[in-house]
Structures are given as structure tokens and as C-alpha cells.
Amino acid sequence: MEDLRVAGERLRVAVVGAGPSGLYVADELSRRGGTSVDILDRLPCPYGLLRYGVAPDHLKMKSLVATLEPVLGRPGIRFIGNAEVGTEVGNSVTVDELREAYHAVVYATGASRSRRLCIPGEELPGSFASSRLVAWYNAHPDEPAMTPLAGARAAIVVGAGNVALDLVRMLLGGCTDLRLTDVPDDVVDSLRQAQLSEVHLVARGTPAQAKFTTKELRDLDALDDVDLVVHATPAELDAAAADGATPVAQRNLRLLGEWARRPLRGARRTAHLHFGLIPTEVLGTSRVEGLRLQPAAGSAAVSRVLPAQVVVSAIGYQGRPIAGAPFEAETATIPNIDGRVQRDGSVSPGEYATGWVRRGPSGVIGTNKLDALQVVERILEDLPILPPPRTDRTVPVLLAARGLRPVEWDGWLAIDREERRLGQARGTERVKVRARADLHGLADAAAGSSRPLADG
Numbered sequence: 426m427e428d429l430r431v432a433g434e435r436l437r438v439a440v441v442g443a444g445p446s447g448l449y450v451a452d453e454l455s456r457r458g459g460t461s462v463d464i465l466d467r468l469p470c471p472y473g474l475l476r477y478g479v480a481p482d483h484l485k486m487k488s489l490v491a492t493l494e495p496v497l498g499r500p501g502i503r504f505i506g507n508a509e510v511g512t513e514v515g516n517s518v519t520v521d522e523l524r525e526a527y528h529a530v531v532y533a534t535g536a537s538r539s540r541r542l543c544i545p546g547e548e549l550p551g552s553f554a555s556s557r558l559v560a561w562y563n564a565h566p567d568e569p570a571m572t573p574l575a576g577a578r579a580a581i582v583v584g585a586g587n588v589a590l591d592l593v594r595m596l597l598g599g600c601t602d603l604r605l606t607d608v609p610d611d612v613v614d615s616l617r618q619a620q621l622s623e624v625h626l627v628a629r630g631t632p633a634q635a636k637f638t639t640k641e642l643r644d645l646d647a648l649d650d651v652d653l654v655v656h657a658t659p660a661e662l663d664a665a666a667a668d669g670a671t672p673v674a675q676r677n678l679r680l681l682g683e684w685a686r687r688p689l690r691g692a693r694r695t696a697h698l699h700f701g702l703i704p705t706e707v708l709g710t711s712r713v714e715g716l717r718l719q720p721a722a723g724s725a726a727v728s729r730v731l732p733a734q735v736v737v738s739a740i741g742y743q744g745r746p747i748a749g750a751p752f753e754a755e756t757a758t759i760p761n762i763d764g765r766v767q768r769d770g771s772v773s774p775g776e777y778a779t780g781w782v783r784r785g786p787s788g789v790i791g792t793n794k795l796d797a798l799q800v801v802e803r804i805l806e807d808l809p810i811l812p813p814p815r816t817d818r819t820v821p822v823l824l825a826a827r828g829l830r831p832v833e834w835d836g837w838l839a840i841d842r843e844e845r846r847l848g849q850a851r852g853t854e855r856v857k858v859r860a861r862a863d864l865h866g867l868a869d870a871a872a873g874s875s876r877p878l879a880d881g
């Protein structure tokens with residue numbers, strides 16, 4: 426395959442973020458011609474929210490990793506983990522440094538920050554942003570091991586999307602035996618030993634407005650020893666389905682109607698689905714004791730207090746600004762036109778955005794592939810005008826000059842081997858290693874020396 430060239434030089438691209446979006450860009454670039462692509466990630470491990478967001482009991486979705494993995498091993502593509510762009514941590518590089526060393530920089534940094542409820546009591550122990558609980562059960566290196574469900578008998582998840590459903594399912598033990606997933610033993614034990622008898626999902630909108638996909642909703646019915654209680658009458662659900670609902674909403678309403686008509690099974694635990702309620706206060710003195718709710722406008726629901734020891738807000742995600750890159754606070758995305766980044770209202774040559782940081786947190790993983798195809802088209806169209814690099818100081822050179830070494834492909838493979846070994850011992854494909862120190866230790870051993878990194 427011929428090289429993609431800019432003024433006679435092989436195209437050199439830095440992709441910031443090794444989540445699905447960044448990997449799809451690298452994949453597509455390498456299919457179009459010879460390129461040098463450095464994929465940076467602030468974490469020692471690739472795959473972004475596919476590894477650290479998608480619920481562990483969704484084994485099929487998690488297995489997408491197997492289709493992305495070969496991309497990172499392809500000639501011309503380098504994984505550079507533990508390299509953060511635009512922050513003050515020791516192992517970071519600046520946006521300007523990237524722009525000086527590469528023809529093009531593609532931001533694929535995702536949107537991993539949870540939106541907050543912004544109500545009194547939200548800071549009480551026992552109240553969590555969804556990103557924290559999701560990070561906990563997915564063994565994210567930034568989230569220490571904890572026992573969030575210790576002593577809790579009831580939990581409330583606020584939200585009306587698939588992440589809220591993931592949380593309800595996981596709090597009730599998941600729809601797959603968790604020992605067959607990749608979650609560490611301490612999380613399996615914590616979820617298995619939880620004494621939750623009730624988990625409530627509380628949505629502000631009507632059942633027709635919920636953003637669930639029907640498959641995710643149906644997964645609630647696969648939970649072991651759980652009764653489902655829909656707090657809406659079958660007549661209300663039927664009427665909503667007949668009232669111009671979208672095809673997805675109609676399927677959801679039919680399913681909810683089925684559950685609302687069904688007699689309870691006398692299960693040990695109950696998942697409640699409430700609609701038309703707005704949380705106004707997390708109650709409690711030294712820790713969460715409940716959630717005060719009031720009816721949303723036009724809702725027939727009534728004000729009430731739900732007692733619970735755990736409250737999780739799952740009301741959406743936002744991108745984080747990267748120092749040195751433009752950011753639109755209102756949408757929490759990088760301003761762009763068709764993936765070309767805008768600075769001060771004009772297109773900035775050689776800068777692109779893709780995935781969740783480009784368009785916000787919407788769509789499924791495959792949607793990011795379409796985004797990546799578009800961005801690669803833009804890069805190829807722009808080849809004649811891409812600014813030539815002013816230096817050869819690519820990221821590994823920059824980090825080495827600071828006495829730092831990233832986690833490279835062989836380091837990740839060593840982590841991967843260890844996780845598979847732990848998995849074999851438990852009869853599953855892998856068990857994740859959580860602590861940064863352990864991840865670095867494994868990567869160091871593969872590289873044959875100790876890692877002089879400043880971030881710990």
C-alpha cells in the first residue's frame with residue numbers, strides 16, 4: 426500500500442484517546458495508506474468506555490474489544506498509554522507540542538464526566554454520580570476499591586437512559602453470573618453480598634420519553650429472583666403507545682405494559698420503575714437516608730419520599746475541556762464542522778474531533794465508526810494544506826526527554842496476559858487489574874526496567 430504523503434513526507438497523526446472513536450480513526454487511516462499514527466491515552470489501558478463504561482454483564486458488547494485489538498498491533502500504529510494531553514500531571518504533553526510534531530491531531534477524548542443533579546444533599550456519603558459507580562464495577566484505575574453497597578437495603582438510580590438501566594441491573598447482581606465477567610473478585614463479592622431488597626429507577630419524563638433501548642429494558646427481566654414493578658397503569662401505557670410514540674418507545678411501552686399486567690412472582694428483590702418524578706433533595710444527616718421527589722409538570726405522580734441508603738444520578742455525560750484545545754462549554758464538546766476543529770470561529774488546519782467529544786454522548790459504539798470515517802475523509806481532503814511538522818519530537822521522544830516512559834503496546838500486552846491468567850483461574854476470559862501501580866508494574870516488567878513516572 427502506498428504511503429499517504431504531505432509535501433513528500435509520510436502523514437503523521439496523533440490521536441488523543443484510545444477509546445472506540447480513536448481506534449476507529451486509526452483503523453480507517455491505516456486502511457487508506459501508509460501512515461504513522463500515535464494513539465495516546467491518559468490510562469495505561471486502551472478501549473476507553475468499552476473497557477470502563479459498558480456494563481460487565483454485557484459480554485457480547487465487551488467482546489468488541491477483540492475486533493479493535495488488531496488495530497493497535499498494526500504496523501505504523503503505536504499505542505502510547507499513560508500519556509495525558511493538556512493537563513498538569515507529570516506524564517502529560519501539551520496540545521502545542523502535538524501540533525508541532527504531527528501533521529494532524531485528532532481529539533477523541535470522549536465524555537466521561539457525569540452530569541450532577543445539583544440538589545441539596547447530593548454530597549452526602551452514599552450519593553454517587555453514575556460515572557463513579559460505573560468506574561468502580563469496571564475496575565477503573567482512577568476509582569479505588571470501595572464497598573458502596575455495604576449496609577444498604579434500598580438504592581435509587583435517577584435517570585431514563587441505558588446507563589440508568591445498567592446500574593439498576595448491576596446493583597441487582599447483573600444478568601450474567603458476575604464470576605463469568607471481567608470484574609475483580611472484590612466487586613463480585615460486594616455485589617453478591619449486597620442486601621438490597623429494592624432498587625428504584627426514577628425518571629423525570631413519561632415512559633414514552635425514556636431513552637432506553639428495548640433490548641436493555643428487556644434485560645431487567647433476566648435478573649435472578651427479581652420482581653419488576655412498573656409505577657404506571659396498563660391503560661396509561663397503552664394510551665401512550667397509541668399517542669404517536671416513536672417505534673422504540675412503542676416497543677418499550679408494550680414491554681412495560683406486559684410487566685404492569687403480570688402478577689408478581691414473590692421474588693426476594695424488587696426493581697421499581699417510576700416515571701414523572703423530579704428529585705428535589707437527597708435526605709440524610711451523616712449519610713443518605715432517602716430521596717425527596719415531586720411530580721413533573723403534567724404528571725399524575727404524587728410527591729413522595731423514597732427511603733434508600735444509596736442514590737445514583739445517571740442523567741447524562743459531558744466532555745472535559747483539554748487545555749490548549751477549544752471547548753464549547755454549553756455543549757461540552759470541541760467546536761467543529763464535520764469533524765474539523767474550529768478556533769475562534771474558523772477552521773483550524775490539522776485539528777479534528779471525533780466521537781463523543783465531537784458530537785456529545787449519543788449513539789451506540791458503532792455510531793463512532795461513522796464519525797471516524799467522516800473525519801478520515803476530511804483529513805484526506807486536507808492533505809494538501811496540512812501544516813508540516815516543525816519537529817521530530819513525537820510523544821515518546823517528548824516523554825523520554827522528561828525521563829518518563831509511557832505504557833506501550835508490549836506493556837499493554839503484558840497487562841492483557843496477566844488479566845487472562847487471572848481469568849483462567851476463575852473460569853472466565855479475563856479478570857481486570859485495577860490499581861495503577863499494578864498496571865504499571867506489569868508494563869514495566871515487560872519493558873524490563875522501572876518506570877520513572879511522576880503521577881503514581
Ligand SMILES: Cc1cc2nc3c(=O)[nH]c(=O)nc-3n(C[C@H](O)[C@H](O)[C@H](O)COP(=O)(O)OP(=O)(O)OC[C@H]3O[C@@H](n4cnc5c(N)ncnc54)[C@H](O)[C@@H]3O)c2cc1C
Nearest residue numbers: 442444445446466467473474478510534535780781789790
Ligand atoms: C456507562 C456507559 C455504558 C455504555 N454502554 C454501552 C453499550 O452497552 N453499548 C454501546 O453501544 N455503547 C455504550 N456506551 C457508549 C460507548 O461507551 C461510547 O459510544 C464510546 O465509548 C464513545 O467512544 P469515545 O472513543 O468517543 O470515548 P471514550 O470511550 O470515552 O474514550 C475516550 C478515551 O480518551 C481518553 N482521554 C480522555 N482525556 C484524555 C486526555 N486529556 N489525554 C489522553 N487521553 C484522554 C480516555 O481515557 C478514554 O480512553 C456506554 C457509555 C457509558 C458511559
